[in-house]
Amino acid sequence: MNLSAPPDTLASNPTLAVLGFKRQLVYHLHFWAFIAVAPLVMVQWQQSHYLLSAMLILFCANALLVIGFLRLRDTYFLKGRLFPLLAVVCAAYSTHINGHAGLYWAYPAAAALFFLLPLREAIGTNIVFVVIMAVVSFLRFPEADFWRITFSLGLTCLFAMIFAWLVGKLQQELTRLATTDPLTGCLNRSQLADILNSQIQMRERYERVSSLILLDLDYFKTINDQWGHLAGDKVLTELALRLRKRLRESDQLFRIGGEEFMVVLPETRQKDADALAHQLLSSVSARPFLDDIKLTASASVAEVSKGETWSVWLNRADQALYEAKAQGRNQVVNAARPLPAIGQGGRAMPDSAAS
Numbered sequence: 070m071n072l073s074a075p076p077d078t079l080a081s082n083p084t085l086a087v088l089g090f091k092r093q094l095v096y097h098l099h100f101w102a103f104i105a106v107a108p109l110v111m112v113q114w115q116q117s118h119y120l121l122s123a124m125l126i127l128f129c130a131n132a133l134l135v136i137g138f139l140r141l142r143d144t145y146f147l148k149g150r151l152f153p154l155l156a157v158v159c160a161a162y163s164t165h166i167n168g169h170a171g172l173y174w175a176y177p178a179a180a181a182l183f184f185l186l187p188l189r190e191a192i193g194t195n196i197v198f199v200v201i202m203a204v205v206s207f208l209r210f211p212e213a214d215f216w217r218i219t220f221s222l223g224l225t226c227l228f229a230m231i232f233a234w235l236v237g238k239l240q241q242e243l244t245r246l247a248t249t250d251p252l253t254g255c256l257n258r259s260q261l262a263d264i265l266n267s268q269i270q271m272r273e274r275y276e277r278v279s280s281l282i283l284l285d286l287d288y289f290k291t292i293n294d295q296w297g298h299l300a301g302d303k304v305l306t307e308l309a310l311r312l313r314k315r316l317r318e319s320d321q322l323f324r325i326g327g328e329e330f331m332v333v334l335p336e337t338r339q340k341d342a343d344a345l346a347h348q349l350l351s352s353v354s355a356r357p358f359l360d361d362i363k364l365t366a367s368a369s370v371a372e373v374s375k376g377e378t379w380s381v382w383l384n385r386a387d388q389a390l391y392e393a394k395a396q397g398r399n400q401v402v403n404a405a406r407p408l409p410a411i412g413q414g415g416r417a418m419p420d421s422a423a424s
């Protein structure tokens with residue numbers, strides 16, 4: 070059996086990258102725990118500690134299953150629940166029968182729990198663990214040792230908890246930075262394919278139809294030229310605020326280019342998306358930006374069609390936006406619906422002809 074780590078492949082988006090790192094962490098923890106514990110099965114057996122030996126066999130079997138499932142099925146066997154349970158029970162029982170020789174295993178076990186379980190579960194499990202170890206130490210060792218063990222194990226848990234909490238925060242912050250545009254706080258292109266694909270799946274599986282709107286400011290270059298880049302930035306920030314104000318919580322707002330935005334509207338038909346696009350354009354033109362910068366925008370609307378890929382869907386919207394610009398700007402154009410595929414390729418049909 071090949072026990073090397075699963076291959077590192079480049080993740081297609083930041084969320085998948087974080088999941089990939091977690092997978093590697095779980096894999097390595099189980100792998101090295103297996104290497105460390107497997108010889109102890111024999112040692113405990115030779116010392117006639119059959120129950121402990123059986124528990125360690127279970128621990129090793131679980132480690133092998135987790136490693137195997139990660140490699141072969143890309144899933145996390147029992148979500149790692151057996152590792153903490155067995156580690157806690159084995160460490161406590163081993164301390165009870167082996168004294169200090171068993172106690173040493175409590176420290177790596179306590180730290181490992183923070184990397185395998187969600188933070189709250191790890192804290193709860195470690196509290197139970199420290200209490201069990203305190204009881205075992207109280208029964209097994211002199212009082213001075215009981216205090217030393219309880220406090221040193223408690224401190225180990227505390228340090229591991231702080232570290233795991235900070236790593237979790239760092240992961241969240243890095244994911245946020247990698248998936249959002251720093252100027253406007255909108256989503257950036259990194260998750261665009263995944264989010265459009267999930268809407269396509271809703272369409273294919275449940276007939277739940279989504280639409281998207283592309284919105285692009287008109288003659289934005291002149292704003293930069295006339296008022297400066299900083300004013301241009303402020304206009305973009307205010308635009309994102311105005312758009313967000315009009316959208317629902319479930320809608321997703323992307324900044325996909327300099328002054329181009331995209332809104333993904335789950336469970337929204339073309340007709341409703343078109344009405345919303347008109348309202349968004351009104352929210353741009355109704356009031357000047359930064360008190361006296363008057364602006365308009367152009368938009369396109371595209372409802373997802375059966376069988377199309379996200380790039381075809383986005384491309385149809387792009388073409389319609391191009392038309393809105395070409396037809397004089399400050400207007401909404403509905404994307405052409407694709408014709409049903411004949412043989413290899415279907416051609417797009419204008420919306421008016423489709424309806």
Ligand SMILES: Nc1nc2c(ncn2[C@@H]2O[C@H](COP(=O)(O)OP(=O)(O)OP(=O)(O)O)[C@@H](O)[C@H]2O)c(=O)[nH]1
Pocket residue numbers: 252285286287288289290291293297298299300301302305326327328394398
């Ligand atoms: N201030 C600012 N300007 C940006 C940013 N990103 C892109 N731009 C500018 O946006 C302008 C886009 O210009 P064009 O693509 O010609 O589009 P436009 O002037 O809006 O013209 P139409 O789209 O054809 O109506 C360029 O001048 C870019 O420099 C940004 O983050 N901040």
